[in-house]
Amino acid sequence: MNKHTLHFALAAVFAGILPNALAAPVTYEMNLRTSSGIGAGGASGMLGMMMGQGSGVTKTMDLRLTNPADIPSGYNAEHTVPEVMRFGPVLPLKGERRGTGESGPGEEPDGKLLIYWGCSATVAAGQPEVIDFKSMGNRLPPEVAAMARQSRRGKGGGDSGDTLPPRTLWWPHGDSGFSGIPAESSAVGDHVVKASFMQREIHYTLDKEMDFLEAINLKATSADLKAAIPLKWDALARARGYNLQAVGAVGEKEMVIWMAAKNKNPMLPGTQNSCTIPAGIFQKAEGAMTIAEAVGPSKGFAYPPQKPGEKKPLIWAATVRVSGFDYLMLGMEDMAKEAVGDAAADSVVPGGGALIKSLKGIFGQ
Known part of the structure; x- marks a missing residue:
């Protein structure tokens, strides 16, 4: 018996005697989000905010079941x-069905951030x-390089036509009745959570601590892009901290x-509920x-249950995350009519009309 035959023979033996639980576990993610401001009303909500009107609050739930092997x-x-x-x-x-990940070279990013x-x-x-x-070339940060790849896929620069069986299932994606x-x-x-390919159903119980968050109610006391822009929001009791970006x-x-x-x-502690955007950076x-973003509580569940210090092979592991989002448009009151014309872009990215035009200019169509 040569060494290659011996290798495959031993692999077959060990595959037969090792318990199934030693395989990577099935993982489950549940994200509970509360959105207010522009994000709560799509293009119409954005227009109302730009004209100084209020906006509602929406709740969303994203579910993701991932199998370590093809489903x-x-x-x-x-x-x-x-x-x-x-x-x-x-x-x-x-x-x-998922793509193979093979793609053409696409266009090189061109622009500044x-x-x-x-x-x-x-x-x-x-x-x-x-x-x-342009000058950084292949030395782009991973997050920026991913943004460039994603934008190129929109024009045929993405995965080839070959596909593989799914390994991840979602909701509400694919639910036409929702x-x-x-x-x-x-x-x-x-x-x-039940699935025909899972050894055991996923079961967990959520208490009030893990329920949807309240609205953040983000407000700017000034919208003059030449001046400093103070921001304030409601301090949420269950928020661990806040992330703010513009x-x-x-x-x-x-x-x-x-x-x-x-x-x-x-970025900020849960006890903080104000921050100022420096003057002139958007002028x-x-x-x-x-x-x-209000970063709320998160909680993990697993089977079999783990005591502190234990490392039992898991059959499944689930994570529940709670968060809140609020959106504001600054200095755009005069752009309301143009925003209506960009409703298709804005329905994907709130306020995305001008933003998507810039992304196209930097990353290509």
Whole structure:
């Protein structure tokens, strides 16, 4: 018996005697989000905010079931929610065949990104950090390179026509009968996930701590892009911290991004409910979109249950995350009519008309 035959023989033997639980576990993610401001009303909500009107609050829930191996055809998977959710109660989890990851070279990014950070009335020394996409070439940060690849896929530069079986199933993606989560919906109670390819169903219970967050109610006391822009929001009892960002486009080849803090997650502590965008960083932009995220509680579940210090092989592991988002458009009152014309872009990215034009200019069509 040569060494290659011996290798495969031993592999077959060990595959037969090792328990199934030693394989990578099935993982499940449940994200509960509360959105207010522009993000709560799509293009019409954005227009109302730009004209100084209020906006509503929406709740969303994203579910993701990931199998470590290809999911066999003819599968069935579902998530049963408690009665207090006021919809469902059985939600279908569906997936799509995935691409092979092979793609053509596409267009090279061309443009600049100016990055500012910190809660202050004036720009701190050493800012902005400037990223010149063309000069950096293959040395782009991973997040920016991913953005460029994603934008190129929209014009045929993405995956080839070959596909593989899915390994991930989602909801509400693929659920044509879903019409939205009621305002009075609550996630408190028992949740059960079943799938024909799973050894054991996923079961966990959520308490009030893990329910949807309240609205952030982000407000700017000034919208003058030449001046400092103070921001305030409601301090949420269950928020662990906050992330604040603002983005604006200068023509089609330059973007400006501001962050409340750099290299911190969350950027701000849960006890803080105000921050200031430095004066003048968006004065050359047509406007700026401000995004606030409240980072709420998260909780993990697993089977078999793990005691502190234990490392039992898992059959499944589930994570539930709670968060809130709010959106503001700054300095864009005069752009309301143009925004209506950009409704298609704005329905994908709130306020995305000008932003997407800039992304196209930097990353190609």
